[in-house]
Amino acid sequence: MRFPAAAVLAVLCGLIAVTTTAHATQSGRTPLPEIAIAQPGQCVEPKEVMRREHMTLLRHQRDRTLREGIRTKKYSLNECIACHASRETGSVIGAGGFCQGCHDYAAVKPDCWDCHQPKPGRKTAVKAQP
Template sequence: MYNKGTIIPGLILFVLFVTFPIWFNGLTTAGDLPKPELPPGGEKQCVMPADYMRANHMQLLNEWRDNVLRDGDREILEINGKKYPKGLQMACMTCHSQKEKFCDSCHTYAAVDPYCWDCHLTPNEAGSKEAMH
């Protein structure tokens, strides 16, 4: 009546098929995380530790944006004796000036399209506009 010999193999195939994206993705991308490059002579010390910045840089940038644009708070932060103005161009891009190597490598990997560049000029565009003046 029932084909009992196909139930277990059928369940195994079903589980493999349903979980395929999870284990396939884990096997193929395990060691491929990009390592953003700092430009030669770039600071080794950031406003926060690297692990924190990898996970939370967008929240920090959003907080700075809200402080500066909405609250008018342009307080310069001093961390470990170094002063950092709040701002993408004034703080972050002074060290991380190679957007393609630093920002884009991780954002492309994570399939994230940040909206920073909707308002800010990329470092190359900023340099060319300053050269025109």
């Protein structure tokens, strides 16, 4: 019920777009978004898994935190931001932002930043003012 067929299709299209992006970038044919990795090292899962599954990992975490009061660090949004914030802007959104750069290309607009800070530091999400 939470994932109607149209949404599933949109997801698949998004993934295909991203996969194509990677190939096109490698073969140097089409100008596509640069995905800048601000900190060297390793992600919480292999890159291919993250590309495919990060929305699900974050969603599950979100549901578990808010509904069950469970909080594990592995897929913490704050941890994503700590590693992925741009060295120039200090943020994962905006110009050159890790999350937004790719999302603009994929035409997705998660609502996370209504409440969550896109910069490292402030840890607690707040409810957006109406």
